[in-house]
Amino acid sequence: MAADYRSPRASCWAVVLFCFQLAQAFYIPGWSIKSYRDGEVIPLFVNKVYSDNTQLQYAYSELPFVCQPSHRKHAGTGLISGSNIALNLGEVLRGDRIMVSDYELEMGKDQEARYLCSREVDRAGLRRAIEVVKDGYVAEWIVDNLPGATSFVTVDKSRKYYASGFKMGYEETSLSTGQPRYFLNNHVTLVIRWHKAPGKDGQQGKKVIVGFEVYAKSIEAENRDASGLPPDMRNTRNGLELTMARNVTNTTLSRDESSDMIESLDNGAEDATITIPYTYSVYFREEEKIEWGSRWDLYFVNQEESSKIHWFAIVNSAVISGLLTAVVAVIFARTIRGDLKNYKDAGMEELRLGKRSKGARSPRRSGEKGGLLDQVDGEATAGADDVSDDDLPAEDITGWKLVHADVFRTPPYGHLLAPVVGSGMQLVFMALGLLLLSCLGVLNPSFRGGFISVGVALFVLAGAFSGYFSARIYRTFGGAQWQHNAVVTATLFPGLLFATVFLLNLFVWAQASSTAIPLGTLFGLGALWLFIQLPLVYAGSWYGFLKAGAYSHPIKAAAIPRQIPPQPWYARPVQAALLAGLVPFAVVFIELLFVFQSLWSDKSGYYYVFGFLAIVSTILLVSVMEVTIIGVYIQLCNENYNWHIQSFLLGGSSSLWIFAYCIYYYTRVLHISGFGSGLLFFAYCGLACAVFGLGTGTVGFLTAYGFVRRIYGGVKVD
Template structure:
């Protein structure tokens, strides 16, 4: 276990009462270092291709198989072997396979032959589309991404990009059609570090793709790729119909130790802007907390004192507002079963998000273990099925639900079933697009088995325990006949409250949302978990405060239907998040065709819906305890 300076630059710990500026934490690389001897062989692993788009061409969401029948990349002898990846990585499109490229430790190679591929007219037309759409390679050596040789500098330090394009597009003149180059030769530069016992450890890998008109001897012998003759793909004339794939390897000794080899990949970008946003969010929190305290402490205490000093009569009824509905405010919400299920599922989701971010903040989710974050997210959500079942059962019993068996069964089934159906629809779209991201049937069965064997039993067991407990009783008696709700103005309508109540919490997370969407759709390594954790906590605090104000405004208008209203107001930041994601798609992505836009919309809608449940649960639960605190302070005959 070693300390990595850059790995934790930018992570912050969110205290109970204050922000702690920066902390040094430990680094768990996720895998143990592999020591090699000179002459050992390493296989270059390849992954599915992803699209970024180009200046004049749209991008595609659907990943592309590396061994696409039209690209015709060289297949290793005996066929490509799939390497076992994490469940989360597979669900998010990883398809890691072996390649025909092998690196011999400390042995330089020049123009090593792979294979010769023959292309049809249709193949060449599709390849030009792939190049125009900006498809990129994702390779790895010894668990380390193979970076593009075209590195850049950030804060005077070199930064690696963990991908490189499959080809290039250029113009012979301003008026002619573009020419396309398919990279068929790859220059590897491998950095290694010698240990004290003279072992070799891989600490860096870069590659440069070029298009060469190479004439190598496929049967063996010395080959030369020194002639850098560009090999344009001429679709109209069907030139060239045959392309030879080769690669070169050079080894370079480095002083970089193995423990810090990820430092050039991981950077906290624009830390000044992130700190500025965090300070602004903190200021918003103090302002909203002050406003809430002013309203709920000063005014409510004053009202309670006045209420306890006078006898209720017709003369003071209009001045009492929320006090007059004490006999109805703890009336069960409509559709109490659905309400309990949403609260329980929301508790499960928010627990999963916070726990996963906390582990990432501590450095326990290493980027060296590809797909670790999504895998832990899935596993924790499975284990936290018990939290969902317990919370749903407790909520259902508190609000007087009678059909407890139905609650036990429906809680772990309803939302997962909806998500699974949505996921199946998206998967069918991916299959229709012939995308590499389509989840294999075996992984779908494994995902179902994990839910059926772990999440479902935990939810049933914990829900049964919750029903056996005696929960809170309403602090005031509920009237048998519901009180008539007087009409209220538009400022107390649900749409207006959602629009106003969701704005501040959304602003708390809006900056990180840009980086998260970039990480998801552009495969950028996201590493600012400290800022993200602080932003999530800030958003939750603001959700509680704004929902408390909305609930107080609701009961002040003598409207005792506050439960669902609190849920929707607290979940309303997700509406802004969804709208921002749509804006991001049109502003930065320029997706190709209706199918890719439908895929983006489906993914975004599903994620937004789950976040809505999580945030809604936070506001609804906090409002419940607020109502208990307020109405337990008044005297009722």
């Protein structure tokens, strides 16, 4: 259930976000119930238009063919000045451009017909209107923080549900010419559903809004009275066609014949204009079954109906994870312990027979007390340390035991792996925090833009964790310039993100799309990085490098590295990573369908089954850890001790399969057209997959690090 409330924990976040201008002034959506008296003015906000066929969004108030806000002071908008309102960071980044409209709504007062304005549109504005209608754009309006919705019923007609937004127009094909005709919806019927306010407000006769429905239709510009209204709102035969020809009404002609006449009356003048009148109706209806706390439920009926599919996804993920768990259990309980037992028995047998080589050095000699290799010598005498590799049977000293002196060797490109792991830890902290707050109901759809705003705050605050892990790993790999490593860690992912977004903005700005991030917001994000995140990363690096120090290893690396034998095809880096990535992808595949539908198909962004997502995410992390353990164990058994970077690739390779699925989803499911929209789609998907890969790759590396330290030394990971 998507309850429209905010838990007390959200107040802390509200204070933080307010300091960075991330919350609306003096009002946090969903924090308090807004009740209205009869006759009290209800402000209507216009936001943006978006389409399933393109990734470009536009501010509704900036369209050249709609009624522009008058910028006058509006009653009921509190401290809002004119038409402009403060947006939080998340709203700006998601393309919201909310303005106060001139639609006049009074609680409980029905209005059958009201005239708003008439907009004179030139040829350029007309072409823009045709593009908006042709691309299937949907408008988003807001009343009492509820998006205007189109109402539908389920297939069995048992339940009603909402689809956010309403169509800007529609397209028809002329029966006589076969050419498309475009009609603009210039009249809206607004249905405000209300419920008695809870508590004392209800006793005083106040009401709360629990539903906002918008029904749009097209009405011709002719046959209107002096006030700009048609004579009968219920009997409107012709729509407003987007054409420069004079709208001719001839009751003796068919609609297509009238269209042919209209087309013939266009004089072709460059300065020709068309006048578009806008009207609206308002109706207030009581809704007894829906209360204010559950008013968002109608937006999620489809997600609730698909709960069986979600449970199937969970069962599928649990089965895959269970199989992996069994394999890991076999590795720990039988293979490794069996190897150690054979290794120990062989060593004791050789000692009993007196086959010793005084000058030789056993590989066990380099192990510290407490390790699994050291346990082999636990019952032997001091002379057992002189047992050499040659004194033991060849079948007992193969595989992962042979590389014990090289397994903790400093990996190539370790100075790059450390900041990558640090950035991954920062993203993991952010993702877990967002998921937890969403499951607790702190982040809900009523907190518009809250998911992105809180995500940015968590990412910035997680800079301390990023610097800490990066510095410790960097020192473990023998690094000495921790200040340089701190700067690289703080710049790596934010730099990649900022550069990508900036390049995309160069294109989106040219399209005058609200998807473009304003220049001031970019400077604000840069300030967050420079004055908050960078110092936090530096502080975490200082503590991790100088105070916590390097991770201890149970075995010292030998002076001369072993030669790595040729690897089988399944153990080579690329093949092993691709095979390992299939398993986590199979775990999240079904849930990805719902996430993609919410983000790319519906464009509403109202994905809210976070309980299912939390379960699948938990199974995903377990699967990534187990797949990495299996992959690293196979690699060590093939006497390849370069497991550091490979473990990161094993954990993060599922992002490659997710990106491949993005390509499939784009070509087979979506109806996006145009180079710009395709560029935005793949850029955003690429960034999302990079985030996913960094996070899961970091989980894989840390898991492999703990696994290797455990089997070679039994030392608990700090």
